Amino acid sequence: MPVLQVLDASLEVDAEGFLQKPEQWNEDLALEIARVNGIPDLNERHWMVIRFMRDTYLRTGTAPTIRTLGKDSGVPIKELYQLFPKGPAKLAAKIGGIPKPKGCI
Amino acid sequence: MTTIAMPATAVQAGAERRDDAITKVSIIVSHGSLEGIYPALIMANGARMEGIEANLFFTFFGMDAITKQKQSKIRVATVGNPAMGIPTLLGAIPGMSALATRMMTKKMAALDIPPIDEFIQLCADSGVRLFACKASVDMFGLTQQDFVDTVEGIITVGDFYGLAAGGQIIFT
Numbered sequence: 001m002p003v004l005q006v007l008d009a010s011l012e013v014d015a016e017g018f019l020q021k022p023e024q025w026n027e028d029l030a031l032e033i034a035r036v037n038g039i040p041d042l043n044e045r046h047w048m049v050i051r052f053m054r055d056t057y058l059r060t061g062t063a064p065t066i067r068t069l070g071k072d073s074g075v076p077i078k079e080l081y082q083l084f085p086k087g088p089a090k091l092a093a094k095i096g097g098i099p100k101p102k103g104c105i
Numbered sequence: 106m107t108t109i110a111m112p113a114t115a116v117q118a119g120a121e122r123r124d125d126a127i128t129k130v131s132i133i134v135s136h137g138s139l140e141g142i143y144p145a146l147i148m149a150n151g152a153r154m155e156g157i158e159a160n161l162f163f164t165f166f167g168m169d170a171i172t173k174q175k176q177s178k179i180r181v182a183t184v185g186n187p188a189m190g191i192p193t194l195l196g197a198i199p200g201m202s203a204l205a206t207r208m209m210t211k212k213m214a215a216l217d218i219p220p221i222d223e224f225i226q227l228c229a230d231s232g233v234r235l236f237a238c239k240a241s242v243d244m245f246g247l248t249q250q251d252f253v254d255t256v257e258g259i260i261t262v263g264d265f266y267g268l269a270a271g272g273q274i275i276f277t
Contacts, residue, residue: 090156
C-alpha cells in the first residue's frame, strides 16, 4: 500500500490516493488534496458535501450514494456536479479522507 | 493556515488518466422492460460519477423510460426471460409481471436505486443528455410533449452519431 509523506505524518493511501485511515485526515490536508485534484479552493458548499460524506462514512461505515448525497447533504445534484465536476461522490470522499466509495449508484 | 508540502503526484497516483481512458459514452436504450432500462441508467449515472461525459438515446420501447404516461408502469418481463426461472406459462399468469416488478423494485430501493422517473431526473441533473429517436417517435406517433421535460430533443440517427463522436457507443 502506497504511503504518502506529509510533514512528519505518513499517510496510508490506495493506488488512487484515497486515505485508508480516516483518522489521519485534517482540514489542511483536505485543502491540499482538493488543490491537486483540480479544485483550487473549497467554499462553504464544498465543505457541506465533504463533511456529510465523511460523517456518513464514519457513522455507518459506508459512503453515501449520489442519490443520498443529493437528497440529504443540503446540496442538490446539479450543484454537486458544479462543485465537483469530475465526480462529486468520488472527489468528496477523497478530499474528506475516506476510502473510495464502493457502490455503483 | 499552514501549507502542507505534498508532492502532487502522490495524491494523484493512479488517478492519472491513461491515454485510452474513456471520456465519453453514448448509450442506446432500446428495450422497455425494467431489466432493459435500468442497466443503461446505472451506466449513464456511473459514467457521470467518474467524470465521464454521457448521452442517453432512447429508441423503440426504450422510449417508455422518458414517456410521461409510461415511466411509472415499466415492468419486469416474466415471459421469454429464461433467467427468471419462471416457466413461460406461469410467467404469463396475470399479475406475475407486477409481482416480479414489485419484488425487484423493493430490492433495488434497498440499494438506494431510485424508481425510473426519479432516476431519469437524477441522470439529467448529473449532466447526462437525453434524446429520443426520431424514427421511433414518428413510428409511435409521439411528440416532444409526450416526454419528460429533461429530454433535450428528438434526433435522427445521423445526429446521434455526431453527438457520439469521439466517444464509446453502448447498445442495450
